[in-house]
Amino acid sequence: MAFDTLSDRLQGAFKNLGRKGKVSPEDVEAALKEVRLALLEADVNYLVVKAFMKTIREKALGEDVLKSLTPAQQVIKVVSDELQHLMGDENVPLNRAAMGATTIMMVGLQGSGKTTLTGKLALYIQKKLDGKPFMIAADVYRPAAIDQLHTLGNQLGVTVYSEGTDKNPVDIVRNGVAKAKSEGYTHILIDTAGRLHIDETLMDELIAIKEVAQPNEIMLVADSMTGQDAVNVAIHFHDDLKVTGATLTKLDGDARGGAALSIRQMTGVPIKFVGTGEKLDGLEVFYPERMAQRILGMGDVMSLIEKAQEEISEDDAEAAARRMFSNDFNLEDYLNQMQQMKKMGSMESILGMLPGMNKQMLAKANVDPKQLTRTEAIIQSMTKKERQKPVIINNSRKHRIANGSGTSIQEVNRLLKQFEQSKKAMKQMGQMMKSGKNPLAGLMGGGKKGGFPF
Known part of the structure; x- marks a missing residue:
């Protein structure tokens, strides 16, 4: 899991605190120093860490905490509550159209996992929302992406619309959306092209697709293994496209978790899903409270x-x-x-x-x-x-x-x-x-x- 190292460091800090019957301000400061180091090592944005530490220091050193019967547990609760707040106080579900088909546009850099996520979301829509998804292959620069989407569609029994690599992706999306709406599909998933880095050409194309598709959801797909870079990518995409949600992929890999703890705070964009593994069922709804509990070793029983x-x-x-x-x-x-x-x-x-x-x-x-x-x-x-x-x-x-x-x-x-x-x-x-x-x-x-x- 991406948070293993962070989790171990935080639990270690609180374990030492928990050994003491009474807790002094110095004990709390020593634990908070470990928390700060753990967050920075996890590649959490420095400004986010600074604001986070200011808040928990004020609350953890409060008289109600230090004079409570279980001060160590109270400090952990303060950190848990603020971690949850950092990632978003509540789960934010997928946006949906007031009438007709809901359109979801996938955006992100090349290699972030957009095509795989398109398939995972299609399965989620089938199983959880009892919907009828329709996928559009709009990445004309990577033939393998079109083939991959068709393969995923065959596995799921989901229709995939494509026009090959010679057509303009904006026209492909226009035609695909019209077909999906005319045939009564409930969700339209658009797999757009990515680049190795953000450039003006990429953004111009995505802005044009957005104007044609009028998506209800613009889903930023961010590779959690890129750490702080994932936050920078989110900021750039959000500035140009007004992203409505984010999915962190590869959260089961050797990632430090900083992106999950920074994206919401730096952009205001809610994390809606996390992707784990390559299997199509490897998609979890993102619950800030549950993730905070998992990071602090409290489990995720729900x-x-x-x-x-x-x-x-x-x-x-x-x-x-x-x-x-x-x-x-x-x-x-x-x-x-x-x-x-x-x-x-x-x-x-x-x-x-x-x-x-x-x-x-x-x-x-x-x-x-x-x-x-x-x-x-x-x-x-x-x-x-x-x-x-x-x-x-x-x-x-x-x-x-x-x-x-x-x-x-x-x-x-x-x-x-x-x-x-x-x-x-x-x-x-x-x-x-x-x-x-x-x-x-x-x-x-x-x-x-x-x-x-x-």
């Missing part, structure tokens, strides 16, 4: 719940819970759990949304996607009877299962042992729930190695 609700039906979840806490929990249930979790994304991303999880804890959890695949192969190499009653798996069966899954007997033994540990843990959780205790207490450090059962 996003985790939404992912679960999106991929797992309520009936399936209830049935799985009943099986988990019963004595009948078996390897078929175990496999089903794994497959349901995979629908929600990588295990690392899921665990990263839990409160208190940082890079060190994720490393300790030892989540290896390849190991998950091998575990799945082992269970699928068993007979139905073996999955339902693992106790019958003797040495000869283990040999057959290992050969069938391309693994070793040691790995089969390890899986069976992990399954038994999980079954025992689930039984204890069920008992704790019946007694009214918190079923998650102690689980994060569970086991001698502290790892997860998968």
Whole structure:
């Protein structure tokens, strides 16, 4: 995640503060110095950092905070609230037309991920808005962009309008928009050309396209890995086009996160989405509050719940819970759990949304996607009877299962042992729930190695 280093630095500063019962102004100043350094290292704009630190210093050194029962927690809350304010107090949804089709125009530098985002937004519109998107390939300078958009359209079942590379992009957009409106599409997505840097020719063309398309949303696509440069790009585009929203792409890469903490403050343009990975479902709505909590190690439980609700039906979840806490929990249930979790994304991303999880804890959890695949192969190499009653798996069966899954007997033994540990843990959780205790207490450090059962 782009904020890993920033998150670690901030959590480290607050950890030292939290060790003290009473907190002096000097203790708070030492923590705030670390916060300032962390923000500057994350490539947050200097003017933004200066204003941010002035605000939190005034609030964190206030009498109400220093004399409270939990001063360290109060300081963290001040920083969390101001981080949220920095990125925008609330989520800002996509603009929409009062009547007829909503038109969204993608703008940004070459390589920022405009074409991929066009496909991701089309999928988002299909799934979340129950809409019928229409994509226009207006980047005539890069034939690969037109081909890519057609490929994405085929994957999604979305119509792509193009006229090749010999036509004027303004005319292509005019014709495409007219076609989309006449055929009753709900959303028109325009993939425009980018340049390696901002130039007058690029802006003139985009201004002309804007006049023809009359977009409801001008979406700036900014590469978060470019750090402070992404903010400079946003300022230039906004000055000429009056951008209405921004999407930060490649937020799962080795980015420092400064763009997300600076764009809103420097331009007034709200961040509406963040892109993670190349897969078409790698698009998240941007919630400032949730992002602030993730940066400070508080997790993002709401996003985790939404992912679960999106991929797992309520009936399936209830049935799985009943099986988990019963004595009948078996390897078929175990496999089903794994497959349901995979629908929600990588295990690392899921665990990263839990409160208190940082890079060190994720490393300790030892989540290896390849190991998950091998575990799945082992269970699928068993007979139905073996999955339902693992106790019958003797040495000869283990040999057959290992050969069938391309693994070793040691790995089969390890899986069976992990399954038994999980079954025992689930039984204890069920008992704790019946007694009214918190079923998650102690689980994060569970086991001698502290790892997860998968």
